[in-house]
Amino acid sequence: MRITAENFIKHLKKNREEALQYVIDEYIGIVKAIIYNALKSYNDPQIIEECISDTFLGAYENAKQFKGDKEDFRKWICTIAKYKAITKQRKLSKAPFFYEIDETGNAVKSAEDEYLIKSSTEELLMMMSQLEQLDRDIFTMKYFLNMKNEEIAEHCGLTKAAINNRLYRGKKRLQQIHLGGSMS
Template identity: 40%
Template sequence: MNDFIERLQRHDEKALKYVVEHYLGLVKAITLKILEKPSDYMLVEECVNDVFLLIWQKSHYFTGDEADFKKWLGMITKYKAIDIYRKQQKHLATLSMDSIPPLIASDNIEQQLDRLYAKELLLLEIMHLPDLDRELFLMRYYLEYSNSEIAEILHISKSAVESRLYRGKKRLAKNPKLKECWT
């Protein structure tokens, strides 16, 4: 079973073909979950191709068995899809002012900007959490996985997910600027 990992590390093309055949569904599912509604299907294909290229190029860094390989592949896919998502969002943010719809009269631009600032601040604070807690927060609140899905992916109990999220929220709530994020 682990034979394909060793062959992949020696850059055997048949091993790469095996990885693509067996893990393409997982890679596409993670990519689609993160990119959610890609404006261009080519983004999904680009991400999938980039993931398998990275696996090919970085396989010598991998150590472990097939279960670990699946987790490693999933994490590479997740981070690559997040990178593509961020690039897409950055591109959308640089569109001309003509493409931005006018504000509704009842909208308060100051409140909207405050909420955006609070969300950015929250993301920065989340990045200072311990690795597992950071993963939990990103999966729950940015990728919108359910607690059960997170527990299954990370191989921990659902109650452990819930208590870590609760303790993390309490830690983050100490920052008064972040209170808007939870309301």
């Protein structure tokens, strides 16, 4: 079986390791750039590499939830990378205050803390998957790629007011999804 640009998503959803290797080869550059930009201030290559690995593992473990084509997948994996980097930043910024330090000087994290961080990231990605494709793209550009509303509007061919409106409605929709209700 040969993994190609046309079939990698299908095979990734079937948890085929060859598809994961294809995804790593294809997207390592963009994932590394996103994570490096977010974590470069920590000046620790090990943290960056760990976050890159977590990104690809997260994509692999959650592939069945992905809906879309190759371009959507690129945005999706970039979103995962940004979230993993944000999660890592939060952990690192809180480490001295909320975690015990062992005799080697490493932060000791509880299983509960690890679970909460992982589940909140996965929950947000799942909630975002329930938004319309355009709204997912807008949220990704705004909150994960840190684009300005004007840039998003230009990219999507919409007005800035339309982007503002979609962001506002999208946030309300995510709140409804989070609270278990539905909003038409």
